[in-house]
Amino acid sequence: xxxxxxxxxxxxxxxxxxxxxxxxxxxxxxxxxxxxxxxxxxxxxxxxxxxxxxxxxxxxxxxxxxxxxxxxxxxxxxxxxxxxxxxxxxxxxxxxxxxxxxxxxxxxxxxxxxxxxxxxxxxxxxxxxxxxxxxxxxxxxxxxxxxxxxxxxxxxxxxxxxxxxxxxxxxxxxxxxxxxxxxxxxxxxxxxxxxxxxxxxxxxxxxxxxxxxxxxxxxxxxxxxxxxxxxxxxxxxxxxxxxxxxxxxxxxxxxxxxxxxxxxxxxxxxxxxxxxxxxxxxxxxxxxxxxxxxxxxxxxxxxxxxxxxxxxxxxxxxxxxxxxxxxxxxxxxxxxxxxxxxxxxxxxxxxxxxxxxxxxxxxxxxxxxxxxxxxxxxxxxxxxxxxxxxxxxxxxxxxxxxxxxxxxxxxxxxxxxxxxxxxxxxxxxxxxxxxxx
Ligand code: DLL
Numbered sequence: 120x121x122x123x124x125x126x127x128x129x130x131x132x133x134x135x136x137x138x139x140x141x142x143x144x145x146x147x148x149x150x151x152x153x154x155x156x157x158x159x160x161x162x163x164x165x166x167x168x169x170x171x172x173x174x175x176x177x178x179x180x181x182x183x184x185x186x187x188x189x190x191x192x193x194x195x196x197x198x199x200x201x202x203x204x205x206x207x208x209x210x211x212x213x214x215x216x217x218x219x220x221x222x223x224x225x226x227x228x229x230x231x232x233x234x235x236x237x238x239x240x241x242x243x244x245x246x247x248x249x250x251x252x253x254x255x256x257x258x259x260x261x262x263x264x265x266x267x268x269x270x271x272x273x274x275x276x277x278x279x280x281x282x283x284x285x286x287x288x289x290x291x292x293x294x295x296x297x298x299x300x301x302x303x304x305x306x307x308x309x310x311x312x313x314x315x316x317x318x319x320x321x322x323x324x325x326x327x328x329x330x331x332x333x334x335x336x337x338x339x340x341x342x343x344x345x346x347x348x349x350x351x352x353x354x355x356x357x358x359x360x361x362x363x364x365x366x367x368x369x370x371x372x373x374x375x376x377x378x379x380x381x382x383x384x385x386x387x388x389x390x391x392x393x394x395x396x397x398x399x400x401x402x403x404x405x406x407x408x409x410x411x412x413x414x415x416x417x418x419x420x421x422x423x424x425x426x427x428x429x430x431x432x433x434x435x436x437x438x439x440x441x442x443x444x445x446x447x448x449x450x451x452x453x454x455x456x457x458x459x460x461x462x463x464x465x466x467x468x469x470x471x472x473x474x475x476x477x478x479x480x481x482x483x484x485x486x487x488x489x490x491x492x493x494x495x496x497x498x499x500x501x502x503x504x505x506x507x508x509x510x511x512x513x514x515x516x517x518x519x520x521x522x523x524x525x526x527x528x529x530x531x532x533x534x535x536x537x538x539x540x541x542x543x544x545x546x547x548x549x550x551x552x553x554x555x556x
Pocket of ligand 1: 265333336355358363364365423444458
């Protein structure tokens with residue numbers, strides 16, 4: 120049991136003090152939001168023209184919700200609340216039509232995020248002297264750079280190995296005595312499945328912990344990874360709109376994820392009525408970020424379904440905990456940690472004149488990783504017995520898709536009339552992984 124905190128005063132703050140801090144920070148966030156073209160219009164429409172219009176936390180409910188589509192409409196600078204010259208970093212995530220949602224951070228914003236990632240690492244018992252191999256992708260995705268700075272700040276030796284290249288991951292783990300890895304849960308399972316083939320066994324490594332997140336996974340998957348590697352596995356939740364990882368993180372009790380409430384204001388609402396649900400009931404998580412100056416985002420509908428776990432955690436932290444994410448209210452697919460909207464795929468293939476009208480997107484497990492299969496019919500004049508022509512077309516589809524969704528799909532071409540046709544609403548997406556989670 121670890122009773123070490125990174126920011127004890129904040130992490131163990133009582134409920135009243137926390138509410139006062141949230142109100143103060145919310146007011147500042149509103150003041151900054153009013154600096155952006157997007158929120159100036161939104162907030163004025165509901166009669167909020169300054170922070171003084173928020174008297175209590177209840178008043179937050181007057182603020183309209185923000186959605187991913189709103190962020191897309193504000194692309195590229197509609198949500199920027201400071202001079203661009205004050206911005207030192209940007210991150211982006213996919214949007215429904217391929218227009219990304221972008222967030223900006225100042226140097227001070229990055230420091231505050233680092234504070235949260237450091238806090239999260241401490242909560243699971245990481246410390247100076249640990250060797251931290253970060254197998255999350257570095258880039259616009261927040262998984263890589265997100266925990267990187269917290270780990271350095273804590274004094275861990277960081278190996279920024281990024282994702283992929285399994286052979287090198289094993290070699291780094293062995294040669295540098297990696298004690299903590301950060302990866303998607305599916306990548307952890309993949310690592311284990313090819314360990315033997317690369318000539319390694321779990322006892323070759325000094326691994327103690329894995330921090331996993333960025334995609335849905337069950338308690339059973341956690342147990343499985345723990346058993347396969349003989350390590351502790353902790354769940355980490357976040358989204359790029361709210362900075363990235365370290366919105367909510369498990370502590371060593373593994374009894375739900377502490378949502379860092381001093382930095383994020385959380386509401387859980389019924390996805391249809393948009394009214395707050397009672398504590399303990401499942402609903403859509405709505406978040407407001409209280410610690411970022413460059414891109415304030417208020418009452419953001421995450422689309423993630425979860426519930427608040429009633430009661431205090433035995434670790435002493437007072438930030439309330441949320442359950443493992445139970446699903447999403449929209450159709451966003453998460454494929455090996457990468458967010459993909461079916462509409463992005465449709466947009467790409469339907470731009471290609473050779474493609475017929477019927478298509479299907481199938482996602483299934485290939486070993487432990489996710490595999491995306493795009494099945495499309497091609498026009499009768501195109502469908503050819505010449506394998507070379509068909510392969511060339513397939514490769515063009517793969518390339519166009521990769522440019523949009525950043526992952527490599529398997530493409531299957533079919534004769535017209537082969538794919539199933541529904542009488543009612545077309546079923547375009549078949550996610551065969553669901554029953555296995
Ligand atoms: O996935 C940030 C992240 C990186 C979190 C590394 C944790 C670790 P996005 O790419 O914007 O950001 O995707 C956010 O991924 O709305 C959830 O649907 C899903 N997600 C993230 N973490 C978890 C988790 C990052 N622990 C979207 N369990 C979110 C289930 C998760 N789903």
